[in-house]
Amino acid sequence: MKIIITGPKCSGKSTIGAEAAKRLEIPFYETDGIIEELYSREHNDKLNFYEICEKLGEAAFREYEKRAVKEAAELDWCIISVGGSTLMDSDSRRLLRDDSVIVLLKADLDILWERLKNRGSSIYFSRPSPEDYFRDVANKKIEAIEPFADVTIDVSDDKDNPGKFISAVTDYFAVLSKSPNTQGQVIRSTTFGESHGDAVGVVLDGLKPGIEFSAEDIQSELDRRRPGQSSVSTPRSEKDKVRILSGVFEGKTTGTPIAMIIENKDQDSTKYDIIKHLFRPGHADFTFWKKYGIRDHKGGGRSSGRETAGRVASGATAKKILSERGVKITASSAEIGGVKSSSYNENDIEANPVRCADKDAAEKMQQAIMDALKNGDSLGGIVELRISGAPAGLGDPVFGKLDARLAGALFSLGAVKGLEFGDGFEAARSLGSEFNDQMKDNDFQTNHAGGVLGGISTGQDILIRLAVKPTPSISRQQETVDIEGRSEKIKIEGRHDPCIVPRIIPVVESMAALVLLDCWEIQQRLRSDI
Ligand SMILES: Cc1cc2nc3c(=O)[nH]c(=O)nc-3n(C[C@H](O)[C@H](O)[C@H](O)COP(=O)(O)O)c2cc1C
Structure with missing residues (x-):
């Protein structure tokens, strides 16, 4: 700065x-x-x-x-x-x-x-x-x-x-x-909107002029995120049609801010009136109230997962630009409700509602979610993110490290409670001789570090795992307090994802894409030969 x-x-x-x-x-x-x-x-x-x-x-x-x-x-x-x-x-x-x-x-x-x-x-x-x-x-x-x-x-x-x-x-x-509503330094993505307001959206700024830009590319990523797609996601039915308001002319970016809007059409605020003065356990109601002294109780306002639609609209653009540079970003469910995937077939990911690369495990995960839902409960899990094709050299020591930036962007998503690169917490139990990625013939022999050394990409796959907590809004009765601090019982109605893992996957990919593209643009200003 x-x-x-x-x-x-x-x-x-x-x-x-x-x-x-x-x-x-x-x-x-x-x-x-x-x-x-x-x-x-x-x-x-x-x-x-x-x-x-x-x-x-x-x-x-x-x-x-x-x-x-x-x-x-x-x-x-x-x-x-x-x-x-x-x-x-x-x-x-x-x-x-x-x-x-x-x-x-x-x-x-x-x-x-x-x-x-x-x-x-x-x-x-x-x-x-x-x-x-x-x-x-x-x-x-x-x-x-x-x-x-x-x-x-x-x-x-x-x-x-x-x-x-x-x-x-x-x-x-x-x-x-x-005003931490903006992600990125050169490629800046600012989201706006609340769950039950008129619309959510994003202003994407910093893209060079002349880049091919199609609403269809964005729509297909938004369709992956949109609610109401399967029995394991919220029944809120939103078409999530993106409208591009500015920054694009005849299918190309003009170099000016690209504003994209996604209207909220199927919001039902009636279920929130009875919990207007209560704090949902595990949600952001209590902390928003303490911070601002005012809160939009309908659908969680800005702390809702719906805010992420704007991130996917800008992330889709970043993902497309990166894919043209040979970068592939793929997230999938590695674990849900204790059921672990034990094989990885990328073609299976979008073929099942839980987005697992192991189709046998996917069926068990789906069943686990349905069982939890029947009991008025919810489930958490682990998302695995693989990024291939990113060149060596992305990320800026010391306060702009690639792993720090990716972690910051991914932790900005609701429900993300843990994150590891490569072997992650297992590194704490390894010997140096086991963990070090030794080199031979101009290449690394292993990838325990997860593709980042000293905050800079190594050119290997970047491997990240995210722990996602169970959805806070559950229909089972729980204990809470009202805004005066009086003890109350709460039973949450409304429409919620019984497990956030499958829905967060396109958003995880989008956040990773925005960070990588931003780091790439920063690096090009340092050395244009990357
Ligand atoms: C894509 C996505 C969908 C979500 N869906 C729901 C939901 O249906 N119900 C709910 O209570 N929380 C949902 N959440 C989680 C809350 O937004 C989040 O837990 C809450 O804001 C508290 O923030 P924290 O978990 O970071 O502490 C969702 C989050 C994401 C990213």
């Missing part, structure tokens, strides 16, 4: 940026300075950037500017002052927007003009009408940059602008960390 400070001439980018960086104890850079350094490295000659521009001419100077932007885009945890004209170039803007906060300094143009007159600048004062030229350029810069600015600060007065800058950026980060 980096902070880009920009604005029209004399808005104080360098002074405010440098002072704020000093107070925050982080480095400060200027793209102009990077250009000067590049030039001096290559020509063994120290010139300031005005002189470089004059000497090389506009076109060659812009090439230097583009290279400086590329260098700046790779910097982290720093403040970078970027000239307004640099950000008017769409390629530079795209590069600098990734993983950054853009702060635009704005001020009354009369004040900026006064500052410029006092300071002087040959670029402006060599013009026939310097003031008109200055106003025209400043307005154009603001018009082009303002829509992309994350934070705008008025610096018309000189009252502690670095302090103003720090507090505006801090507020922005605080809001970011309080």
